[in-house]
Amino acid sequence: MPDAVMPREAAAALKGDAALPQKCLDCGQRIGWVELFFSLFLGLFKLTIGIISNSHALIASSLYSAQDFFSSIIVIISMKYQKRPPTEDYPYGFGKIEYVAAGALCLAVFLGAITLLIAATRVIFAGVTHPAHWVAFWAALVAFGANVMLYRYSECAGHRLGSPAILTTSEHVKGDAVSSILVAVAVLGTKAGIHHLDPLIAILEVAHIIFMLYHMLKQSVGGLMDAALPEEEQEQIRTLVTAVDGVEQITDLKTRAYGQSNEICVEIELDPSLALAATAPIRNAVKDTLLKGLVKPSTVKIYLAPAGEGRALASSRQQAVREALARYYLGHVKRHHLEITPSSVALRLTFYSQVLPGMRKQICAAVGTNIENNIEDGTVSVSEV
Template sequence: MSHAHHHHVDPDAGDGKIAAAVAINLGLTLAQIIGGLVSGSLSLIADALHNFSDAISLIIAFGARKIARRPANADMTFGYGRIEAVAALINYTTLIVIGLYLAYEAVMRIAAPEPVTGWIIVAVAGFALLVDLGTAALTYRASKSSVNIRAAFLHNMADALGSVAVMVAGTLVLLFGWTWVDPLVTLMIASYILWLSATELPKVARILMLARPAGIETEDVIAAMRAVPGVIDVHHVHLWIMQEHGNALDAHIVAAADTDAGALRRAIKSHVLDAFDLHHTTLELETETDRCIDPLIIGH
């Protein structure tokens, strides 16, 4: 899910617009489900479920965004920022379940076609297109500072394309009676949902698994620290994504004799901040006489 940099933005900016986006998406979902049941359109119900998942993802992202602002405490000493990664994991897992269900239903509908009312599909999908574009407009500003909200924004833009596809399916049913187009479009929507989830889940997993930040090589960070005057060796290095807007570094530094420990620590922190945008750095300084015995360079 990009390079992590600090963004100085109002944490409450856009909350009202996001809440409004949630409300209209839930209303749209209800309208699409009713339209799909009345018209017999599986693609319309598929689009409804996708919109519903987007509304739920917005709710989860909105709640996680609120929780993430809480300060660190004795229970959560790192703070609550990683709750957004947990929220993203829930959202994408739900999308996978929905995508698999829609694919199954589409295959069953191809095997046993059912009558479809094209004009209802076109009307409801057209309304959905307007709502998707409106929701994208409401979340656009907040999407610039939040990975969670940006994912929801991109979902809505993709939903707009999905609504166009459903409208095309309804039009083909009206003009030519091609009812098979409806489950075909459903398969396309399901494929998109599964593709999106498959590409985004690894990014979320990297945050939860404390992986190194994308775009930063651990070996480069180690080399940069070793290049600082006064550093003899570096070991027990940990480099990880702490939360959405912050990466962290932890390492043991073997300092040369008669080195000012405070000055060396400041020099290393300044160097990795400038070179790799690492704002949260913890360093344990050792001397050659009391250094770790046979240490691992990376990890413990």
């Protein structure tokens, strides 16, 4: 039977500060708006100065701010929607909203990058007639200092909350700071007589933006396609689970990331001689170990299976349960939770709301009788969740 827990805050009180998780959550709520207005102002500032000073590199740098602006919108949307509880239509919650928004961001910024790439290429082939003005140099230095401060703020919030959207935004801000330095170098180069340096750096900046968009889109597609967690994280999960007393081995491990949370489904083998009541402490110990050992909040689902010959017995009893449910499942039973030991079968059914209480009792009794007729020994209990 799967046992799922979704912690409300970060998986642990980082650095032992009991007040820190709430502070981090408050920071996570603010960071999106801070970056939103900051990036909007800085992007318009660089775009305006770039046009006035005839600096293609500074105009290209404004694309970084545009990317930061849209990333901030993603952070705001994700922080808002991920707080919503799961619904009947969306039983797994709204964690993937980040990936959908990130895909839209990639498309918007990519179109702007291609437009600027074409413009900078035309300038190189047509020849530079008006070198960039010194005002672009000073604007680049101002942008660099502002981006460094924002990067430190967003990186801290992203690591504490474990938010891929905030961490992605912090990397964009860092790229924006680097691009500002390149703009300053481009202006110095044009003043030294290297007039093509400004559009060349603009092309390099656009290429870097497209490269970042590719990785961002790759991450978004992976999230939407339920890509597994990195191998090092899976190995950490295996190490934590197998260290729990009573766990014979891990027979199956499935993981996926959805926004700021992970889902971990692990099947473990236990001693087949254990009674059903004796398996609960082991299952709870595995769950607690994972929630305490992993920094990122996770939904943990644990499936129990008897080791050795008991596994074949469990398989035959699962078949008996499936046959029993086949007669009543469609239109009546919404979900079922199953626990099997060598001496017992415990089945809990979740019915659709339109199924009347009297009918629910009849189905539970009929399913229990059907299972008993298909197993040689052991007690059978069927109840409603």
